[in-house]
Amino acid sequence: MTAAVERADFDRYMVPVFSPLDMIFVRGEGSRLWDQQGRDYIDFGAGVAVTSLGHSHPILLKALSEQAGKLWHVSNYYTNEPALKLARKLCELTFAERVFYCNSGAEANEAALKLARKRAVDKYGPEKIEIVSFNGSFHGRTFFTVSVGGQAKYSSGMGPNPAGIVHIDLHDEAALRRVVGPQTCAIIVEPVVGESGVLPVKPEFLKLMRELATKHDAALIFDEVQSGNGRTGALYAYMNTGVVPDILTTAKGIGGGFPVGIMMTTAAMADKHFTPGVHGSTFGGNPLACAVSLAVLDLISSPEVLEGVKRKAKHAAQRLRAMGEQFGCFAEVRESGLWLGCELTPTFAGRAGEFMKAAAANGLLHIVAGPNVVRIATSLVISDAELDEGLDRMEKTCRQLSA
Ligand SMILES: *Cc1c(COP(=O)(O)O)cnc(C)c1O
Numbered sequence: 001m002t003a004a005v006e007r008a009d010f011d012r013y014m015v016p017v018f019s020p021l022d023m024i025f026v027r028g029e030g031s032r033l034w035d036q037q038g039r040d041y042i043d044f045g046a047g048v049a050v051t052s053l054g055h056s057h058p059i060l061l062k063a064l065s066e067q068a069g070k071l072w073h074v075s076n077y078y079t080n081e082p083a084l085k086l087a088r089k090l091c092e093l094t095f096a097e098r099v100f101y102c103n104s105g106a107e108a109n110e111a112a113l114k115l116a117r118k119r120a121v122d123k124y125g126p127e128k129i130e131i132v133s134f135n136g137s138f139h140g141r142t143f144f145t146v147s148v149g150g151q152a153k154y155s156s157g158m159g160p161n162p163a164g165i166v167h168i169d170l171h172d173e174a175a176l177r178r179v180v181g182p183q184t185c186a187i188i189v190e191p192v193v194g195e196s197g198v199l200p201v202k203p204e205f206l207k208l209m210r211e212l213a214t215k216h217d218a219a220l221i222f223d224e225v226q227s228g229n230g231r232t233g234a235l236y237a238y239m240n241t242g243v244v245p246d247i248l249t250t251a252k253g254i255g256g257g258f259p260v261g262i263m264m265t266t267a268a269m270a271d272k273h274f275t276p277g278v279h280g281s282t283f284g285g286n287p288l289a290c291a292v293s294l295a296v297l298d299l300i301s302s303p304e305v306l307e308g309v310k311r312k313a314k315h316a317a318q319r320l321r322a323m324g325e326q327f328g329c330f331a332e333v334r335e336s337g338l339w340l341g342c343e344l345t346p347t348f349a350g351r352a353g354e355f356m357k358a359a360a361a362n363g364l365l366h367i368v369a370g371p372n373v374v375r376i377a378t379s380l381v382i383s384d385a386e387l388d389e390g391l392d393r394m395e396k397t398c399r400q401l402s403a
Helices: 008-013 058-068 081-093 105-124 143-148 173-179 203-215 287-300 303-327 352-361 384-402
Strands: 025-029 032-035 040-043 098-102 130-134 165-168 184-189 219-223 247-250 261-265 330-335 339-344 373-377
Touching: 040 384, 058 287, 081 098, 081 261, 081 287, 098 105, 105 130, 105 143, 105 184, 105 219, 105 247, 105 261, 130 173, 165 173, 173 203, 184 203, 203 219, 287 303, 303 330, 303 339, 303 384, 352 373, 352 384
Parallel strands: 130 165, 130 184, 184 219, 219 247
Antiparallel strands: 025 032, 032 040, 098 261, 247 261, 330 339, 339 373
């Protein structure tokens, strides 16, 4: 038998780009996790908005184990049934007419940015390569996506960044009008900005992006890696904005915990520009990933699940606002479905990490969005009882920290 492992082994053997908390989880069911010592935790983080249907969902277990007994991998020299079924369903449910598969959000954005550049250069020549992005945005950790993302701390200190990228502030209409021009090939935005605090972008600002992108024949890219897949109560967040992108990227919740990335787009964007050999992925369209994602999509696109998200989100926001007032900890609770950003008051400024540790000690796992925002992303099918139990543990945490 292999010897037992413990948290100290992380520091012994792992590259230290993360500093995980002390517990090690060994099992999960619904919105509950158990660690090596058998302690239970309510999961308000969903592995950063990934386990959209909780842990060990029977339908996902069935989809995965059935596919595992049939076929795991064939490569993109061939196609396969789960990949085609998932692509068809995504095209039926969204604006998309073409789908590209990869394995993560960063790769989906990498594909989107390459497609936008390739199409613009094909159509207009080598000058049309400029990408407009927003300060504070996050698009993944490949070198292109950290360069496009609006957080210098992730892209600096590694030599020259790719050129042709401009960053402006969100909601700065004058700046948007100034920087978008004939040289622009893409505007990329998260319709709800996740890592910077669960901040919904104003629909009027998205409309202006749409207008300017259309005027200059640039691609409007919505990064829905985190906002998509039912998280906000809409299947994709764009559906609530009245604005339709040319390219939509997603990952995280669509796999329910199985790694998958997807870029969706139109025939006009893709067909003449992403031709055989231009882009690719060894694992993209993997039958296991697609079979699981198809099962996830079936569930999260159902009116019952989406209505449940909205109903439970209202309840959670209400209770969190009450706690915020009672304990003076939250200045604002932003609700985008079962995705909540609790902005800390000046008294608690910079202490989101402390909340996270204290909550974990109370058996509640939430995440953060920067030092000032407690971020909550539950399973979309969390039971009312588990939701309230988690909120009780949050309340206990607020009480302790405000004492
Ligand atoms: C998480 C995230 C990504 C990166 O996804 P990975 O799967 O970690 O590569 C990109 N964009 C947004 C908006 C995200 O939240």
